Amino acid sequence: MKTKLLILSFFFISATLMSQVVANQVDDFENGTTQSWYTGTGSTPTNISTDGPSGTDDNYLRNVATGTSGPSGRMVVNNVAQWGGDYPGEGIVGIKLDVRALGTDLNVRVAFNGAGGTICSSSAAVVNDGTGWQTVVIPIDVTDMTLVSGANCCPPGTDAAATLASVSEMRILSSAAADYRGDIIAGEMHIDNITAVTTLTINEQSLSNEFKIIQNPSRSKLMLSLPNSQSKLEVFDVLGKKIITKQLSGLTSTIDVSKWNNGVYLVRVTSDAGTQTKRFVKQ
Numbered sequence: 001m002k003t004k005l006l007i008l009s010f011f012f013i014s015a016t017l018m019s020q021v022v023a024n025q026v027d028d029f030e031n032g033t034t035q036s037w038y039t040g041t042g043s044t045p046t047n048i049s050t051d052g053p054s055g056t057d058d059n060y061l062r063n064v065a066t067g068t069s070g071p072s073g074r075m076v077v078n079n080v081a082q083w084g085g086d087y088p089g090e091g092i093v094g095i096k097l098d099v100r101a102l103g104t105d106l107n108v109r110v111a112f113n114g115a116g117g118t119i120c121s122s123s124a125a126v127v128n129d130g131t132g133w134q135t136v137v138i139p140i141d142v143t144d145m146t147l148v149s150g151a152n153c154c155p156p157g158t159d160a161a162a163t164l165a166s167v168s169e170m171r172i173l174s175s176a177a178a179d180y181r182g183d184i185i186a187g188e189m190h191i192d193n194i195t196a197v198t199t200l201t202i203n204e205q206s207l208s209n210e211f212k213i214i215q216n217p218s219r220s221k222l223m224l225s226l227p228n229s230q231s232k233l234e235v236f237d238v239l240g241k242k243i244i245t246k247q248l249s250g251l252t253s254t255i256d257v258s259k260w261n262n263g264v265y266l267v268r269v270t271s272d273a274g275t276q277t278k279r280f281v282k283q
Helices: 002-018 160-165 204-208
Strands: 046-048 060-066 076-079 094-102 106-114 119-121 125-127 134-139 145-147 167-174 186-197 221-225 230-237 242-249 252-256 263-271 274-282
Touching: 060 076, 094 106, 094 125, 106 134, 106 160, 106 186, 119 160, 125 134, 125 274, 145 160, 160 167, 167 186, 221 263, 230 252, 242 252
Parallel strands: none
Antiparallel strands: 046 060, 060 186, 076 167, 094 134, 094 186, 106 119, 106 125, 106 167, 119 145, 221 252, 230 242, 230 263, 263 274
């Protein structure tokens, strides 16, 4: 009996060690599987055998969100296998991946659950609909993360350092604000070459050049932090009707939205950093 317990313990420890994240590991989906990425009880990600970033015969992961209530309506994929472990201990400072958006713009973030609860990257990589594959790097240092609510699935975030040192689940999601569930949107997120990187190189500048919606949702004000002192603001309702257009001066701006109807709006900012669009919720 003792021998059997020792054997079972050995296999359990070996499996646990094998599942730990290591620096520079890559999920490239070339084995034809989803490599343990899933979406809970909703739609299942699929491995597509061609048309990845390298073109013909380059596999990638395809996730479809329906935009309806329930797990399949949110743009998020999960992994509790090879992406668990001690990220700082491995010197991992960011997650690099290739992303393509179809049907909707994506605000790509990574989120983790662990000993300190749920956390999400404060900055998002904006990938616009129909613009093809883009390589992004999302920083995951403690200072790059936001404590978030785990909703019904997980404990809320209390300690980002503790979570990063003992990750039990990693998520890749699209969310206008830091979150653990992903936005309810209709569209597709294509992912390839998910890499645990030890240096930040690609897209680090573009992340710092994002505009930010400081409080979202909001009842009375749309508060913006801007990457350039001269920007153009456009806001559209969900039907595509333009609500306002305005030239902005300065690195911050506040718009009175107290008389707007409650609902979701698309905020577009154009500057020397490019054009970026984010969702804003008026309560």
